[in-house]
Amino acid sequence: MSSVKHDVDGPKVAIVGAGAVGATFAYSLLIHGLTSQIVIIDVDKNRAEGEAMDLNHGVPFAYPTKIWAGDYSDCEDADLVTIAVDKGQRIEQSRLELAEGNFQIMKQIIPNVTRYNQECILLVVTNPLDVMTYAALKLSGFPKNRVIGSGTVLDTARLRYLLGEYLQVDPRNVHSYIIGEHGDSEVPVWSLANIGGIRLKDYCPICDVRYDLDDFNKLFLEAKNAGYEIIKRKGRTFYAVALGLTKIVESILRNENTVLTVSCLLEDYLGVSGICLSVPVILNRNGVKRVIELPLSENERSDFQKSAEIIKNVAHSIGL
Numbered sequence: 212m213s214s215v216k217h218d219v220d221g222p223k224v225a226i227v228g229a230g231a232v233g234a235t236f237a238y239s240l241l242i243h244g245l246t247s248q249i250v251i252i253d254v255d256k257n258r259a260e261g262e263a264m265d266l267n268h269g270v271p272f273a274y275p276t277k278i279w280a281g282d283y284s285d286c287e288d289a290d291l292v293t294i295a296v297d298k299g300q301r302i303e304q305s306r307l308e309l310a311e312g313n314f315q316i317m318k319q320i321i322p323n324v325t326r327y328n329q330e331c332i333l334l335v336v337t338n339p340l341d342v343m344t345y346a347a348l349k350l351s352g353f354p355k356n357r358v359i360g361s362g363t364v365l366d367t368a369r370l371r372y373l374l375g376e377y378l379q380v381d382p383r384n385v386h387s388y389i390i391g392e393h394g395d396s397e398v399p400v401w402s403l404a405n406i407g408g409i410r411l412k413d414y415c416p417i418c419d420v421r422y423d424l425d426d427f428n429k430l431f432l433e434a435k436n437a438g439y440e441i442i443k444r445k446g447r448t449f450y451a452v453a454l455g456l457t458k459i460v461e462s463i464l465r466n467e468n469t470v471l472t473v474s475c476l477l478e479d480y481l482g483v484s485g486i487c488l489s490v491p492v493i494l495n496r497n498g499v500k501r502v503i504e505l506p507l508s509e510n511e512r513s514d515f516q517k518s519a520e521i522i523k524n525v526a527h528s529i530g531l
């Protein structure tokens with residue numbers, strides 16, 4: 212199946228990396244009917260072709276969508292290019308330990324994408340997420356609003372799910388964010404967590420739930436370590452992240468001005484500059500429209516700054 216040019220109008224998304232995350236993301240895009248074209252690119256061309264064939268056979272049950280295994284020239288005219296490659300994650304490696312190997316892959320991929328497309332939005336999923344997002348920003352030379360990482364969108368969803376279960380509230384109505392690194396140093400923003408506009412500590416007594424920060428911190432640890440726990444059991448995580456990526460793409464393609472905790476370049480944000488990290492941002496057709504400054508507590512601010520230092524050190528250690 213060679214690279215094909217499709218004369219199709221409508222949104223186009225390129226996915227580099229046809230592994231568990233890339234393929235599930237393509238599937239999610241298809242069943243949400245968000246794009247007219249999905250091109251899948253992988254160094255393992257057979258794998259990309261197999262995924263494209265399998266997905267195409269689902270088109271009659273979903274939405275008209277052209278899906279094919281392509282090469283970098285197919286990134287031309289893509290609205291979004293997602294980077295979901297990996298050198299091969301081992302369970303004992305932390306996300307930060309993966310930096311060197313995946314940075315080498317990013318050095319190959321990003322110039323290949325930008326050769327054919329200077330206007331797209333780059334959406335990074337590859338871990339360690341914040342360092343790879345920063346790498347994509349530097350390697351592409353794109354403006355900061357057009358380079359984002361999936362960041363703590365997934366971690367935040369995990370925490371909202373767990374809090375929803377604990378409080379017996381629809382997780383869509385639980386507003387609690389995790390910011391900072393997508394990984395070990397991430398920070399829960401308890402001081403601003405709310406349900407129905409009521410801060411968590413005031414909500415609990417109203418609804419006959421014990422407010423115990425130790426309990427909530429246990430839920431946070433469960434959310435933070437969920438990736439490791441899932442990988443221990445099934446080797447990969449891909450469903451929830453694929454849905455998170457779909458939400459990010461929807462916010463961008465539909466110009467929704469959605470608030471999501473994606474990773475992006477921070478400049479003078481609560482004492483943090485010159486690194487990509489997750490905080491709530493407004494996302495629309497231009498990518499990051501605005502970074503929202505959170506009124507954090509002293510401890511949260513200090514933990515967030517520590518998270519930034521950790522990411523910076525890793526970025527520096529690989530020459531970024």
Ligand code: NAD
Pocket residue numbers: 227228229230231232233252253254255258295296297298299300316319320335336337338339340361362365393447448449452
């Ligand atoms: P995977 O091993 O299943 O797939 C990786 C794919 O990348 C493979 O198909 C491989 O052939 C391809 N690849 C490797 N080098 C390449 C190159 N130079 N050019 C093109 N393709 C290349 O991995 P996965 O489970 O799909 O995960 C992908 C990445 O997403 C990993 O870094 C993983 O840690 C990360 N991830 C991030 C989140 C998040 O929330 N940010 C969640 C889950 C996974």
